[in-house]
Amino acid sequence: MAERQQQQQVASDGDAAEWKQVAELRAVTQAQDPSCKEEDDYTLRRFLRARDHNIGKASAMLLKYLKWKPTAKPHGAIPASEVAREVAQAKLCLQGYDREGRPLIYGFGARHHPARRDLEEFKRYVVHVLDATVARLPPPGPGRQEKFAAVADLKGWGYANCDIRGYLAALDIMQNYYPERLGRVFLVHVPYVFMAAWKIVYPFIDDNTKKKFVFVADKDLDRTLREAIDDSQLAEIYGGKLKLVEPAADDSN
Template identity: 60%
Template structure:
């Protein structure tokens, strides 16, 4: 079992609750012992340190994980069509050392989407970015570039599915989502998505005005790590070109 060290500030009372949570979930599912204390702490924090609620959430996660990734990861072959569209790419790290990914929703077309494959793709890229999180960090940053987004890209069901997977099975992993180049028509879709986002996650979505785009990006990401298409020096890596990493949640 991994050490809890390096996972951010926590008081003795919180670690006691983590121990209580571990005892509760291992009594019901022995596979819980395979997950470290930092993972348990994220579920605990996601449920405001209520051990019973965190236990229910964590046990549901274990069952989901066995179904969503029975081999410990989603194989590339299972999401090949999604990967070919290059709608998610890996970037560098932000100023705090968090890795970030860049999403291009304008490359997603609802008419061509298979929901089962899309959900597997969401698991695939969350696993990829979480595997890149270094020791001492627990979160990642996301840049969502909505340039060119239109009605043919609008897929409310898919967006909600992705958010629910993140909230339910990757709690406390998202540090911030910078929404950039946002067209006015997207806000109509956002009004339908918003009710499905929990209170803690809502605050992490930041809509960046075009006038302050470069200032905001450079405040979060050093120029050496900023993607080339946003005026930086680092090329993006399409998800399909990333080497398969071990399971990470």
């Protein structure tokens, strides 16, 4: 019954030719990895779109994901208690939605301390955050939001916060295992010294993702954020009404 309902939803959502390609992608991938049957059509569509509808490239990407998933998340999810040191830094707050219904992540770059981080734990933390953000999206269906947005605040960021290995690891996870999930990132209060790190990371960002990073000048900050985020969902530190709450390390999700 659930499978039939999904098929009906899919049939009413978007381009029939694209859904035909999704079916082809499923057939090609499932022949090599039967666990593909556990993934819904909307997930396959994101992988297809991430590779510009090239079945071969999308299948290779999907197979890599199917191999990664049980290793990265052997219990299906990574609880906050397993990444407690990262959570304790309160560098990411998963609260609010933008005007397009995308769940927001408010991030604070100066709270990240690479000298005290374990790279493997940091990678698990990234997966934890992405899964928690995706969980705030509506169930898959016609016209429903599939992406998230973020405000990356770099006020006070300095060389002690610079973590090229960490940035590249996070980028790799997001681009390869959570394709077509990122909608927009507003980079605010960006210090000049950050641009040196950005120049190193930038070549590793795929072309479609590059367009989603928006550097916001201080003089345009209020207007830009208010155009994208309703006052009730905008953090108090930016003049909105949303009170940010630090995440708890003992959260089971």
